[in-house]
Amino acid sequence: MIKEYSTYIFDLDGTLLSTLNDLTLSTNYTMRTFHFPEYSVDEVRNFVGNGIPKLIERAIPNGINNPHYTDAYQKFIEYYLEHKLDTTVPYVGIDPMLQVLKSHNKKIAIVSNKYCVATETLCKHFFSKYIHVAIGESANVRKKPAPDTVLEAVKRLNTTLDDAVYIGDSEVDIETAKNCGIPCVSVLWGFKDKDFLIKHGAETLISNPMQLVECIN
Numbered sequence: 001m002i003k004e005y006s007t008y009i010f011d012l013d014g015t016l017l018s019t020l021n022d023l024t025l026s027t028n029y030t031m032r033t034f035h036f037p038e039y040s041v042d043e044v045r046n047f048v049g050n051g052i053p054k055l056i057e058r059a060i061p062n063g064i065n066n067p068h069y070t071d072a073y074q075k076f077i078e079y080y081l082e083h084k085l086d087t088t089v090p091y092v093g094i095d096p097m098l099q100v101l102k103s104h105n106k107k108i109a110i111v112s113n114k115y116c117v118a119t120e121t122l123c124k125h126f127f128s129k130y131i132h133v134a135i136g137e138s139a140n141v142r143k144k145p146a147p148d149t150v151l152e153a154v155k156r157l158n159t160t161l162d163d164a165v166y167i168g169d170s171e172v173d174i175e176t177a178k179n180c181g182i183p184c185v186s187v188l189w190g191f192k193d194k195d196f197l198i199k200h201g202a203e204t205l206i207s208n209p210m211q212l213v214e215c216i217n
Helices: 020-033 041-045 052-059 069-083 094-103 116-127 148-156 171-180 194-199 209-213
Strands: 007-010 107-115 134-137 164-168 184-187 204-206
Touching (some): 007 148, 020 041, 020 052, 020 069, 069 107, 069 116, 094 107, 094 209, 107 116, 107 148, 116 134, 134 148, 171 194, 194 204
Parallel strands (some): 107 134, 184 204
């Protein structure tokens, strides 16, 4: 059973929201625009986790050395911001889990490597009843796995990391928690499977969101 914490910091994509289809559609729209090969959902699954610049770098032939890299990045941003809600939904069990946290006055934040505007918009659309601090990728703050965005989140929550936990679905999240000196709970419904997560250092894994709050209930 997962212990009770006072502060819960969540990744977004693959943890709270099922976004992979919209990310894949946006990636392939971008690739078609520049006449590059398109990708399957499983291929895009391996591109995500480190922010959109890295996603485009992994998807476009020759990465950042491709002369169309910057334009492709901008095209992705434009398309995704218009289509980010086409198929994206919270995973089953996320809302009742967040309701438990809220009802027990837990401090909750989202920290993501997703583009900041998209992170804030998706949080407001889906989770405004529960979460008011959402931090995404921006030019002036180092993204995960650096601790900077997590530290900014606890600052905005007016708390500390002393009794905090990070919840995510990837190796980036495991490393982020480690760099912050806090525990990580790895979820099994996201973009990475159990074997991959254990290989990358996962120690606590859950297969249902409500497992996170069993000790509170």
